[in-house]
Amino acid sequence: MAHADLYERVRQKTPVPITERDLERVLVGLLQAESLWDLVGLCDVPLAALPPLLEELQRDGLLERRGDRVSLTPSGKQLIEAQGWAPPVESRCSRCRGRGVSLEEAPYRELLERFQEISRDRPAPRQDFDQGYVTPETTVARVALLRRRGDLDGKRLLVLGDDDLVGLAAALLGTARTITVLEVDPDLVGFIRETARRLELALEVREHDLRDPLPPDLLKAFDTFTTDPVESYDGCRLFLGRGLSGLAGIGSAGYFGLTRHEASLAKWHRLQRWVVEQGAVITDCLDRFNEYVNWPYWGEMRARRWLAVEAAPQAIWYRSTLFRLELVEPKAYPNEPFAGSFEDPELATT
Amino acid sequence: MAHADLYERVRQKTPVPITERDLERVLVGLLQAESLWDLVGLCDVPLAALPPLLEELQRDGLLERRGDRVSLTPSGKQLIEAQGWAPPVESRCSRCRGRGVSLEEAPYRELLERFQEISRDRPAPRQDFDQGYVTPETTVARVALLRRRGDLDGKRLLVLGDDDLVGLAAALLGTARTITVLEVDPDLVGFIRETARRLELALEVREHDLRDPLPPDLLKAFDTFTTDPVESYDGCRLFLGRGLSGLAGIGSAGYFGLTRHEASLAKWHRLQRWVVEQGAVITDCLDRFNEYVNWPYWGEMRARRWLAVEAAPQAIWYRSTLFRLELVEPKAYPNEPFAGSFEDPELATT
Numbered sequence: 020m021a022h023a024d025l026y027e028r029v030r031q032k033t034p035v036p037i038t039e040r041d042l043e044r045v046l047v048g049l050l051q052a053e054s055l056w057d058l059v060g061l062c063d064v065p066l067a068a069l070p071p072l073l074e075e076l077q078r079d080g081l082l083e084r085r086g087d088r089v090s091l092t093p094s095g096k097q098l099i100e101a102q103g104w105a106p107p108v109e110s111r112c113s114r115c116r117g118r119g120v121s122l123e124e125a126p127y128r129e130l131l132e133r134f135q136e137i138s139r140d141r142p143a144p145r146q147d148f149d150q151g152y153v154t155p156e157t158t159v160a161r162v163a164l165l166r167r168r169g170d171l172d173g174k175r176l177l178v179l180g181d182d183d184l185v186g187l188a189a190a191l192l193g194t195a196r197t198i199t200v201l202e203v204d205p206d207l208v209g210f211i212r213e214t215a216r217r218l219e220l221a222l223e224v225r226e227h228d229l230r231d232p233l234p235p236d237l238l239k240a241f242d243t244f245t246t247d248p249v250e251s252y253d254g255c256r257l258f259l260g261r262g263l264s265g266l267a268g269i270g271s272a273g274y275f276g277l278t279r280h281e282a283s284l285a286k287w288h289r290l291q292r293w294v295v296e297q298g299a300v301i302t303d304c305l306d307r308f309n310e311y312v313n314w315p316y317w318g319e320m321r322a323r324r325w326l327a328v329e330a331a332p333q334a335i336w337y338r339s340t341l342f343r344l345e346l347v348e349p350k351a352y353p354n355e356p357f358a359g360s361f362e363d364p365e366l367a368t369t
Numbered sequence: 370m371a372h373a374d375l376y377e378r379v380r381q382k383t384p385v386p387i388t389e390r391d392l393e394r395v396l397v398g399l400l401q402a403e404s405l406w407d408l409v410g411l412c413d414v415p416l417a418a419l420p421p422l423l424e425e426l427q428r429d430g431l432l433e434r435r436g437d438r439v440s441l442t443p444s445g446k447q448l449i450e451a452q453g454w455a456p457p458v459e460s461r462c463s464r465c466r467g468r469g470v471s472l473e474e475a476p477y478r479e480l481l482e483r484f485q486e487i488s489r490d491r492p493a494p495r496q497d498f499d500q501g502y503v504t505p506e507t508t509v510a511r512v513a514l515l516r517r518r519g520d521l522d523g524k525r526l527l528v529l530g531d532d533d534l535v536g537l538a539a540a541l542l543g544t545a546r547t548i549t550v551l552e553v554d555p556d557l558v559g560f561i562r563e564t565a566r567r568l569e570l571a572l573e574v575r576e577h578d579l580r581d582p583l584p585p586d587l588l589k590a591f592d593t594f595t596t597d598p599v600e601s602y603d604g605c606r607l608f609l610g611r612g613l614s615g616l617a618g619i620g621s622a623g624y625f626g627l628t629r630h631e632a633s634l635a636k637w638h639r640l641q642r643w644v645v646e647q648g649a650v651i652t653d654c655l656d657r658f659n660e661y662v663n664w665p666y667w668g669e670m671r672a673r674r675w676l677a678v679e680a681a682p683q684a685i686w687y688r689s690t691l692f693r694l695e696l697v698e699p700k701a702y703p704n705e706p707f708a709g710s711f712e713d714p715e716l717a718t719t
Contacts, residue, residue, distance in 0.1 A: 038697070040620025047519060103523025103546050110470045110477060110513040115462035117469035119655075127460060163460040169397060173453025196453050270390025288650040288697045295645055300638040302690075304654035305469075340652075347388070347638045 022079050022098070032071035034364045036285040037064065045072050046099055049082065049091045050106040055328050058089055060336035063279040066367035070325045087329050111307075118308050120160040120167070126192065131159045134188050137214055141184065142206040146316040149249050149361075150182045150204070151337065151368065154310050161245070161274065161308075161341065162188045168303075168343060170243040170272045171195050177237065177265045179229060179246035179258055187211060190220035199237065201227040229257060230357035233264050238354065241265045245274040247309075247339075250281040251366060253359025255290055263297055264352040271346045273299070276309045276339035281367050298348035308341035322367035337368075372429050372448070382421035384714045386635040387414065395422050396431070396441075396449055400456040405437045405678050410686035413629040416717035420675045437679050461657075468658050470510040470517070476542065481509045484538050487564055491534065492556040496666040499599050499711075500532040500554070501687065501718065503659050510658070511595070511624065511691065512538045518653075518693060520593040520622045521545050527587065527615045529579060529596035529608055532557060540570035549587065551577040579607060580707035583614050588704065591615045595624040597659075597689075600631040601716060603709025605640055613647055614702040621696045623649070626659045626689035631717050648698035658691035672717035687718075 026039050041064045048062030059066060073089070076082035081095035091099070111117035122131050135155045144150035153161075162185065165171040172194040178186045179201055186200040200222065202208050208226045215222040227234070244265050248258030255277070262273045277287060294301065313332050317323060361369075376389045391414045398412030409416060423439070426432035431445035441449070461467035472481050485505045494500035503511075512535065515521040522544040528536045529551055536550040550572065552558050558576045565572040577584070594615050598608035605627070612623045627637060644651065663682050667673060711719075 038619045040695075043620070044519065103544070104519070105522040105544065107517045107519060108476070108513070110472070110474075110510075110517055112462060112465035112469050112471040114464040114471075115467075115469065119462050119465065119467035119469045120460045121462040121464075122460070124460075126458070160460075163458070167457045167460055169394065169454070169457060172455040194453070194455060269388045270393070284650050284652070284695060284697050287652075288645065288648075291641075291650060292645045295638065295642045298638075300634050300641060301651060301654055302634070302637070303656055304651055306653055345390075345634060347634050 025075050025079055029071045029075050033068050035065045035068040036283050037068045047104050055087045055326055056332040056336050065283045065365050066280045066322045067365050118160050120163045122159055127159055127163050133191055134159055138184055142210055144314045148204045151311050151314045152182045154312055157309050158183050158185055158188045174242035177241040177244040179261055185245055186222050190222040198222045200224040203228045229261050232354040233261050237265050239267050243272050247276045249361050251361050251363035254361045257357050264354050266346055268349050269346055273344045275342050278339040281365050298350045299344040300347050302345050303343035305341045307338045309339040310335050311337040320368045375425050379421045379425050383418050385415045385418040386633050387418045397454050399441045405676055406682040406686045415633045415715050416630045416672045417715050468510050470513045472509055477509055477513050480542055483541055484509055488534055492560055494664045498554050501661050501664045502532045503661050507659050508533050508535055508538045524592035527591040527594040529611055535595055536572050540572040548572045550574040553578045579611050582704040583611050587615050589617050593622050597626045599711050601711050601713035602636055604711045607707050614704050616696055618699050619696055623694045625692050628689040631715050648700050649694040650697050652695050653693035655691045657688045659689040660685050661687040670718045
């Protein structure tokens with residue numbers, strides 16, 4: 020392609036391991052995006068790499084930016100046309116938003132209504148705890164998926180960090196054997212505990228920082244865990260490692276989300292290698308399953324400074340891929356205090 | 370659970386690495402299944418392990434079988450109830466059959482119609498080539514997914530073995546830069562070539578046995594491959610290895626299917642470890658994406674003998690999970706003649 024050194028110039032400007040394919044993803048995203056938020060939501064490229072990508076595209080006269088508006092220039096469009104690239108024709112199913120899980124029938128339609136009602140007064144997400152919760156539809160779809168996979172009914176469920184309120188949604192359904200929630204935020208712990216008490220839901224919630232070892236009574240005690248990890252490499256291994264420590268053994272399952280916004284495919288690759296080494300197999304990997312409600316602290320995110328974005332996002336832009344793993348060859352999972360780092364140049368919302 | 374040695378007894382009778390979770394999957398499947406074919410389609414357990422599983426369940430008085438009909442006995446139901454297990458509530462989206470890909474809008478609705486028309490006279494699947502093709506909806510959904518992921522428009526597509534006719538479907542759409550099909554079956558090669566000629570489709574098809582090295586002009590020459598491997602461990606590595614040899618480099622993508630019928634999760638795990646070691650990351654893993662049309666040689670399958678099944682399956686029962694991988698750290702992929710084996714105790718349809 021023309022502008023042969025464009026990619027190399029971007030590489031010089033960022034520690035994030037992007038590829039030429041990421042450059043393509045931004046260009047193709049620009050065919051559809053009208054604003055920076057659109058682009059971020061469309062293009063599956065680490066947010067931390069977007070500023071240099073956009074700068075160099077502008078420098079080469081391929082992109083025009085006015086405030087938060089972005090568009091390809093005629094030569095940008097020409098370049099894409101010469102490659103034969105087209106905007107991805109969105110064949111995503113409109114009924115299930117591409118999740119493959121329908122909430123239109125019993126018992127999920129009713130569960131969604133009840134869940135929306137009880138979560139109305141939930142605490143707002145806090146940046147200091149890396150919070151940011153998914154839509155009610157996402158939470159209920161996740162419960163439906165756990166159930167379809169045989170990981171909920173009659174099973175012991177461990178929820179590691181629960182600003183998505185998966186524990187409450189599962190408890191409303193009432194088919195799990197036990198539900199245990201670990202959560203670091205005292206406000207959220209209070210909300211979950213009080214809601215469970217008021218509605219007489221079978222759910223235990225404990226205030227717990229996942230950097231501390233798992234309480235001994237929770238080791239090897241669960242059939243299923245679900246978590247939404249901090250996306251530094253160490254942070255991910257911490258959250259997943261705690262989940263693995265909690266699993267009873269062969270055939271136990273774990274669910275976790277991973278974004279393209281804060282994790283490059285190189286990081287995905289390292290993490291998958293680690294997951295496989297832990298004796299787990301990936302049975303599901305569902306692109307954009309998790310959709311996040313825009314959080315109030317968007318103005319304080321470092322990605323906002325990087326991109327110099329002016330206005331709040333109007334639509335959902337932050338999404339993650341949902342993974343399911345199953346243990347086939349359990350290892351000894353150390354249950355030590357966390358000595359790693361939550362910092363990572365790819366993190367964007369901190 | 371009661372019948373504590375049941376699982377161990379099954380393990381003694383089969384070389385297939387099943388787990389206690391597989392026993393659970395069969396029991397829960399039996400809550401819904403009315404026939405052997407139902408059960409096979411529902412329960413995600415290696416077919417080769419089903420006969421000893423069913424035998425031991427019968428021996429313990431948990432299962433009744435009359436010809437092809439199977440049902441739980443009262444004590445079988447009791448056992449499941451005591452565990453709190455329930456039949457998986459099928460939340461699968463009815464519009465997209467859980468694929469997340471909708472074919473109801475342009476251009477896919479029309480593509481599906483045209484594809485159904487041209488594939489009407491296709492050659493029947495042959496057991497000696499391990500054939501068995503997917504429904505037209507599956508083929509078109511796969512094309513739609515490639516496209517959504519940016520792996521089709523303007524890209525060079527390599528199809529390794531094509532009884533699913535993905536090459537023709539993609540050529541009908543007409544957005545790929547090039548399409549190259551390698552196929553071992555001369556009848557299928559003739560059909561694809563003749564159809565492409567008649568409809569003036571841009572598609573090259575070569576008669577080629579994947580056990581032979583990839584032709585030199587196809588090495589590192591493609592952006593995307595798709596294949597439906599033979600499911601022995603060696604067979605899978607052969608097909609995927611040929612695909613990887615064909616990929617141009619970082620950012621290139623590959624698609625492949627893997628069943629739960631002929632591959633245990635232990636085999637999945639070994640394969641995923643290998644995939645990750647090849648420098649590829651898994652970006653999608655879509656349960657039951659591929660649905661296969663029942664093939665005429667079902668009576669000759671060894672699984673039929675194992676299960677002593679009497680009647681032909683009436684509905685779709687054979688499905689596979691669709692994987693997408695993307696190269697992040699390409700290795701040197703050897704392009705040697707195949708010295709492995711297509712034989713494997715888990716294979717059921719040969």
